[in-house]
Amino acid sequence: MTDGVTTKRYREALNDALREEMLRDETVMLMGEDIGVFNGAFKVTNGLLKEFGEKRVRDTPISENTIVGMGVGAAMTGLRPVVELMTINFSLLAMDQIVNHAAAIHYMFGGQVKVPLVVRMPQGAGHQLGPTHSHSWEALYLHAPGLLVATPSTAADAKGLLKSAIRDDNPVIFIEHEYLYGQRGEVPDDPEFTVDFGHAAIRREGTDVTIVGISRMAITAERAAETLSTEHDISAEVIDPRTLRPLDLDTILDSVRKTNRCIIVEEGWPHGGVGANLAALIQEQAFDWLDAPIGRVTGADVPMPYSKPLEQAAFPHEPQVVEAVRHLF
Amino acid sequence: MADQAQPRPLPDPVTSREWLQTMMLIRRFEERAGEMYAKAKVGGFLHLAIGEEAAIVGCARALRDDDYLISTYRSHGHALVRGSNPDAVMAELFGREGGLCRGRGGSMHMFDLANRFMGGYGIVGGNLPIAAGFGLASDYLGTDDATLCTFGDGAINQGTFGETMNLAALWKLPVVFLVTNNQFGMGTALERHSANTDLQERGQSFGVPGMRCDGMDVVDTYEVCREALETARTERQPVLVEAITYRFRGHSMADPEEYRTKDQVEEWRKRDPIITFAERLREADIIGEGDAEQMDADAVKVVDDAVAFADASPFPALESLYDDIYVLGDQLKGWYSVDERGAGVQKGEDIGA
Numbered sequence: 001m002t003d004g005v006t007t008k009r010y011r012e013a014l015n016d017a018l019r020e021e022m023l024r025d026e027t028v029m030l031m032g033e034d035i036g037v038f039n040g041a042f043k044v045t046n047g048l049l050k051e052f053g054e055k056r057v058r059d060t061p062i063s064e065n066t067i068v069g070m071g072v073g074a075a076m077t078g079l080r081p082v083v084e085l086m087t088i089n090f091s092l093l094a095m096d097q098i099v100n101h102a103a104a105i106h107y108m109f110g111g112q113v114k115v116p117l118v119v120r121m122p123q124g125a126g127h128q129l130g131p132t133h134s135h136s137w138e139a140l141y142l143h144a145p146g147l148l149v150a151t152p153s154t155a156a157d158a159k160g161l162l163k164s165a166i167r168d169d170n171p172v173i174f175i176e177h178e179y180l181y182g183q184r185g186e187v188p189d190d191p192e193f194t195v196d197f198g199h200a201a202i203r204r205e206g207t208d209v210t211i212v213g214i215s216r217m218a219i220t221a222e223r224a225a226e227t228l229s230t231e232h233d234i235s236a237e238v239i240d241p242r243t244l245r246p247l248d249l250d251t252i253l254d255s256v257r258k259t260n261r262c263i264i265v266e267e268g269w270p271h272g273g274v275g276a277n278l279a280a281l282i283q284e285q286a287f288d289w290l291d292a293p294i295g296r297v298t299g300a301d302v303p304m305p306y307s308k309p310l311e312q313a314a315f316p317h318e319p320q321v322v323e324a325v326r327h328l329f
Numbered sequence: 330m331a332d333q334a335q336p337r338p339l340p341d342p343v344t345s346r347e348w349l350q351t352m353m354l355i356r357r358f359e360e361r362a363g364e365m366y367a368k369a370k371v372g373g374f375l376h377l378a379i380g381e382e383a384a385i386v387g388c389a390r391a392l393r394d395d396d397y398l399i400s401t402y403r404s405h406g407h408a409l410v411r412g413s414n415p416d417a418v419m420a421e422l423f424g425r426e427g428g429l430c431r432g433r434g435g436s437m438h439m440f441d442l443a444n445r446f447m448g449g450y451g452i453v454g455g456n457l458p459i460a461a462g463f464g465l466a467s468d469y470l471g472t473d474d475a476t477l478c479t480f481g482d483g484a485i486n487q488g489t490f491g492e493t494m495n496l497a498a499l500w501k502l503p504v505v506f507l508v509t510n511n512q513f514g515m516g517t518a519l520e521r522h523s524a525n526t527d528l529q530e531r532g533q534s535f536g537v538p539g540m541r542c543d544g545m546d547v548v549d550t551y552e553v554c555r556e557a558l559e560t561a562r563t564e565r566q567p568v569l570v571e572a573i574t575y576r577f578r579g580h581s582m583a584d585p586e587e588y589r590t591k592d593q594v595e596e597w598r599k600r601d602p603i604i605t606f607a608e609r610l611r612e613a614d615i616i617g618e619g620d621a622e623q624m625d626a627d628a629v630k631v632v633d634d635a636v637a638f639a640d641a642s643p644f645p646a647l648e649s650l651y652d653d654i655y656v657l658g659d660q661l662k663g664w665y666s667v668d669e670r671g672a673g674v675q676k677g678e679d680i681g682a
Contacts, residue, residue, distance in 0.1 A: 029469065055469065061499070066458040066492035073462020076447070077397070078470055081462075100452050101459065109440035109448060110430035111653035145654050148661075169656035197660050246661060 004189040010152075011181040013159035014044045014120075018082065020191050021166045022052055025080060028166055029056045031067055032084030032120075041086045042122060042181050064093035068119055072102050072171075075117040080166060087133050088123040088175065102171040103146030114169045118162070122176040124216055124267060125315045131303035134311070136267035138215060139274050141173040142244045148172040148197055149244040153218040155185030157242055160195030168197070177216045198246035202255070206237035209261040209325050212252060213240055214274050217265040217297075217316060224265075224321035232326060244274060252278070253286050260291040261328045267315050270298040292328040297321050337548045342615045348390065348547050349610060349621070352382035352603045353628040355406040358415060359578075361632045362405065362422055362436075366582050370640075371422045375436050376403040380545075380577035383602030384509050386410050387542070387550025388477055388572070391558055397447045397463045397476040399456050402437035404449030407479065411446040413439070415631050416638035426649075427642030433653070447476075453514075454487025456480060457506070461493050464502030468565070475503040475562045477554065483514025485528055491535065494569070498536030501565035505557045506532070508569065509544065511576045516588040532569035544574030545600045575600075 008016070022028045034041055036049035036059040049057040060067045064085055071081040085091045091098065098119065105115050125134040141149045148170050152158040158176065165172040187193075203218060204225050213221030218240035225236035237255050241247055256262045262282055264275035275296040282294055300314040339345050359377040366375045378385060381403075389398055389410040400407040408418050413429060421428030422436055429439050437451040447463065450456040460478030467474040484490060485508055497504050508529070514522045525531060529539030538560075542553035550572055557568040575597040579586045586594075610616045616624075655661050 027470075058500075061492070061495055063492035063496065066461070066489055066496055069455070069458020069489065069493075070462035070465055070496065073459035073464075074466040074469070075462070076459070077463050077466035079466050096452055096455060097458060101450070101455055105448075106656060107653050108430060108434045108438045109442075110428070110433050112430070112440055112442040114656050148655075164660060168660055169658060170661070 005186040006189055007184050008155050008187045009181065010155045010158050010183050010185065011042060011044050013155040013185070013187045014162055014176065015046055015048070016187070017159040017162035017166070018045065018048060019051065021163055022048070022056060027078060028080045028082065029058070030082050030084065031058045031060050031071060033060055033062055033086055035059060035084050040084070042178065044176075044181070045084065064090050065097050068094040069097040069101065071117045071119070072097055072105065072115055075115045075171070076105065076113050080116050082118045082120060082166060085119060085121040088121045088137050089132050089135055091119070091121050094119070098141070098147070098173070099144050103144045106170070107146060115171045116169045117171045118165045118174050119172070120174045120176060122178045122181070124177045124179050125299070125304050125311055126179050128306055128308055128311055130306040134304035136215065136299060138175050138244055139268050139272060139277070141175070142274060142277065146171065147245060149175065150197065150242065151175045151215040151244060152242060153177070153180065153213070153215055153240055155183065156187045157195055157201070159187050160193055161197070161242065163194045164197055167194070175215065179216055180219075195242065197243040198248050199242065200248035200251040201240045201242055202251065203238040203240050204236065206235035206259065208235045208259055209263065209328060210237050210239060210252065210255040210259045211321065211325065212262065212264045212278060213238060214244070214266040217267055220316060220318055221265050221321060224318045224325070227318060227322050228325055232322070234325060234329070236325060249281055249285070252282065256282055256286045257289045260289055262290070263295040263297060263321065263324050263328070265297045265316055265321055267299045270296065270301055273298055295324045295328060297324045336546065336609070337552050339548060339609065339613055339615065345610055345615050346624070348386050349603070349606055349616070350624050350628065351386050351410055352547065352606065353625050354415070354631060355382045355385060355409055356603055357625070357628040357632045358405060358409060358418070358635070361636060362419070363578070363582060365422065365636065371436065372424060373435050373437070374402070375422070375582045376580065377578045378403050378406045378576065380597065380602070381509060381511060381574050382406060383547035383550055383606070384544035384572040384574045387547040388479065388507050388554040391551050391554035392475070392477055395445065395472070395474050396558070397445050397474065399447040399460045399463065399476065400449050400479045401453070401456060401481060401484070402449055402451045403481070404439050405436070407449070408439040408441055408446050411441060411444040413441040413444055413446060415635040419635035420639040420642045423639040423642065424644065425639055425642035426645045427638065432645045454480065454484040454489040457484070457489045457493040460504055460506070461497050461502055464497065464504040464567070465500065467503055468500070473562065475505065475558050477505045477507060477558065479507045479509055481514065482508060482510040482512070482519055482528060483517070483522065484508070485531055486514070486522060490531070494532045494535035494537045494567070497567040502567055503561040503565055504567045505554065505561050506537070506567065506569045507554065508571050509574055510571050511574050513576070513580065513588070515580045516584070518588065529569055529571035537567050537569045539569045539571065541571045541573065544572030545602045545605070547602060547606055
């Protein structure tokens with residue numbers, strides 16, 4: 001046990017998680033496009049091929065559905081594969097293996113076999129990559145029973161949740177964020193540090209409104225809370241669920257019962273989104289505590305445009321969150 | 330593929346009889362499953378493998394016990410040939426708790442881990458990458474196990490076919506891919522769905538050599554698959570085997586068969602794998618007068634018992650609806666933690682907590 005912390009980038013924290021779990025368990029292996037010789041499109045797997053060799057760190061052809069499917073098969077027969085997909089948009093090519101197979105196999109075969117597979121993928125707008133590389137789709141994977149879904153927003157959570165994901169016996173969709181890869185945060189040095197799924201983080205305590213931020217939007221929500229405090233005298237409580245399946249609904253409900261107002265912030269599309277789901281759950285459980293309708297701040301209901309001003313207008317920023325909160329009072 | 334005029338030598342008498350017996354069991358099982366479907370004992374889709382028994386028994390008998398067999402949605406016979414209890418296979422069709430998969434999978438999703446029958450899969454081509462994953466694990470863990478993956482001619486046009494051939498060859502995985510060419514992808518004839526109808530050739534550009542067997546001949550199928558498995562196991566070279574066969578029944582029970590003629594079906598029925606093999610065994614004095622009839626009666630008895638078992642097996646309890654969605658453990662203690670529908674007391678709260 002060590003009590004220290006080190007400031008690391010989100011991508012470095014993920015890299016540490018992969019390395020530590022590979023050292024801990026010989027059955028952990030990595031597959032993905034350009035994760036080896038190229039060291040990863042976002043450098044998350046930097047140095048791992050050199051350290052662990054080609055048996056355990058495998059560059060693959062561009063065959064998303066088959067890479068994930070091989071991960072499913074290998075997971076069923078004794079390995080703990082971690083598959084990297086270059087963006088969440090590309091994961092749609094693997095939707096068959098993820099939803100029809102990985103998510104269903106334990107159930108449809110009557111519990112005879114487990115699928116301890118992690119599929120990592122980054123999401124998010126802001127790099128002008130247009131409508132095939134920039135979306136935020138945690139809602140798609142939240143939809144499917146059988147999958148666990150993680151959306152870490154800090155370096156510590158990235159590491160702790162990824163280690164938990166690799167150790168878990170269920171298929172995990174692990175959604176990283178392109179913007180966050182370069183962000184720094186304090187990460188515990190203890191190699192046994194993990195973050196359990198199903199435990200939300202209260203990023204900031206407050207009394208007037210609950211802001212739930214998903215993925216990067218947890219960071220945006222914290223900034224908005226600071227502005228609300230200094231400029232508008234509104235005390236916002238900010239919650240990052242960290243995992244959407246399992247969802248720590250109790251922590252969110254406790255907060256809403258205290259503040260009586262709630263805004264949900266997500267980067268994905270509004271229809272059928274995480275916020276739509278969460279708003280339904282909150283009103284079912286805490287209707288009598290609400291003093292205002294539950295608000296949502298979401299990505300625009302459009303394919304992501306390329307042009308910088310349009311792209312910036314198509315996903316939430318701090319002023320929109322501030323405005324949405326003020327609208328509740 | 331052996332010349333029709335010169336069939337391959339028969340295996341020893343005990344083995345020959347077992348192959349015939351198993352093909353008969355599959356035939357009788359499938360026929361009865363069809364009857365049970367007509368009586369609404371079986372729901373959903375029901376895809377029968379009548380006519381394909383030699384392709385099933387021949388490939389499976391080429392496997393070692395520890396090898397993996399993975400199949401499609403037409404997989405009752407694959408479960409049976411691997412040693413699954415016919416009672417449990419029938420009960421699965423009936424959707425009962427005593428089914429192979431406790432009634433969760435049904436006809437299209439049989440699975441029997443203990444016998445290394447690694448599943449029937451309902452998505453055409455969906456099992457190919459998973460089979461390669463088994464091969465990857467065998468390779469990674471340094472075992473001597475091989476995988477045999479069956480799929481239909483329809484699946485050969487899925488993207489997963491090319492992707493999987495490429496990866497299996499690239500990574501030298503011990504997998505034999507067996508395309509069961511029964512002449513139709515559902516109702517679309519081979520020459521109407523494939524520009525190149527020489528299916529065993531289709532792996533070659535990916536580095537997967539092809540072989541062909543007579544899927545109506547259990548001995549030929551066995552010998553070709555045995556050779557292919559040897560290549561896969563010892564040379565770490567995946568192989569694509571094409572078994573030429575025919576299904577005598579429709580694609581599923583909901584198939585009026587308007588895409589083929591009765592004459593064509595009759596022509597293939599002359600090559601019935603059970604009748605022709607029984608004839609060979611008779612000619613070789615491996616079975617005598619009345620033996621085949623007795624073996625058939627034995628098969629019918631097993632199927633009778635399976636139906637009785639399935640009928641007596643209860644439907645799964647409604648409280649078990651949420652069983653086995655997730656593997657519970659230190660992190661997930663019950664389905665309450667992953668089910669957000671209500672904050673009231675939920676069943677899963679006391680599971681494994």
